[in-house]
Amino acid sequence: MLLGAPDDAVVSHQTAARLWDLHLPLAPDDPRVHVTVRPEARLRHRRDRRIHFSAVPARETRQRHGIRVTSPSRTWIDLAAAVPPAALLAVTDQMLARGFPAEEFSVVLRRFAGRRGIAAARRVVGCADRRAGSPMESVVRWMLHEAGLPLPELQHVVRVDGQFVGEVDMAWPDRKVLVEFDGDVHRERRVFVNDLRRQNRLVLAGWTVLRFTSADVLGRPDRVLAVIREALGLG
Numbered sequence: 001m002l003l004g005a006p007d008d009a010v011v012s013h014q015t016a017a018r019l020w021d022l023h024l025p026l027a028p029d030d031p032r033v034h035v036t037v038r039p040e041a042r043l044r045h046r047r048d049r050r051i052h053f054s055a056v057p058a059r060e061t062r063q064r065h066g067i068r069v070t071s072p073s074r075t076w077i078d079l080a081a082a083v084p085p086a087a088l089l090a091v092t093d094q095m096l097a098r099g100f101p102a103e104e105f106s107v108v109l110r111r112f113a114g115r116r117g118i119a120a121a122r123r124v125v126g127c128a129d130r131r132a133g134s135p136m137e138s139v140v141r142w143m144l145h146e147a148g149l150p151l152p153e154l155q156h157v158v159r160v161d162g163q164f165v166g167e168v169d170m171a172w173p174d175r176k177v178l179v180e181f182d183g184d185v186h187r188e189r190r191v192f193v194n195d196l197r198r199q200n201r202l203v204l205a206g207w208t209v210l211r212f213t214s215a216d217v218l219g220r221p222d223r224v225l226a227v228i229r230e231a232l233g234l235g
Contacts, residue, residue: 005035005043010056010068012036013082016075019064022094024079025135026087026218036070036078052078072100073108080124081117089124090138096130131155133169136214137181140170140224143217147225149234152179160205166198177208177231181217 013034017024036052037043043051060074070078072095080088096102105125112118127145131154132138144151156171156178157164171178182195202209208231216224229235 005049005051006037006041009035009037009041010061010070012052012056012070012075013050013078016070017079017091019067019069020072020075022075022091023135024083024087025090025139027083073104076105077108077112077115077117077121079117080121081115085120085124086139086142087135088120089127089142090132090135092124092128093130093132093138094135096128097132102128102130127151129154134181136217137169139217140179140181140212143221143225144228147229149225149229149232158202158205158207160201165201165205168202172232175208175232176206177228178202178210179228180209180211182211182213 011019011033013036014024014027014030015032015034030050032048032050034050034052036054036056038055039053041053045051056070056074060071061068062071063069069075076088076091076095079091083091092105105121105128109118109122109125124142127141129141132141133155137154141151141154150172152170152172154170155167156173157167158171158178159165168178169180180195199209199211210227210231212224226235
């Protein structure tokens, strides 16, 4: 029995996302186990668990690491009402990248019409892209969308005179502007050195190269948008 919950309880929401190896940017770290039980169940939150009340049909559950958990599609729609749209976009991008059928999102939206969070989920699906390189890149893309800025091409390959220069996270080729998100891996010496060499080649090829970290995106989002807007000549 899961944390004293009924036998038919199912792990859900943020905990289900972790079990499905879906990374949730912007969502505060929550050590509690999120559990969904029947609406009539008499159960309370505890320090180690967060209770959600909803019917979860068997078709919307799976076994994951020996634990009964909501299916990816049910986890996605549950998260729509629990996390910011930017975080939901990151989850959506990750699901697409792993082969989740894009058309299945429309099925889920119809099935759960009227549910809390459905409007945000519908907006997010329109921006989703399996080519997103990381959850934080998805966050930046949502920021651009919300600010009304033109959306970039993802994983754009830059060539000069037919020679490969690099594949970049986000690019506006018509304006020769690109954005790179530097996660922790970019602090490794080998990666750092290669980044600098590639950046030099891109600059010499006439590109404006903008690089941001999670500290920028999370701590100074307005500044990030302002810099991108200026680089695109929209300031």
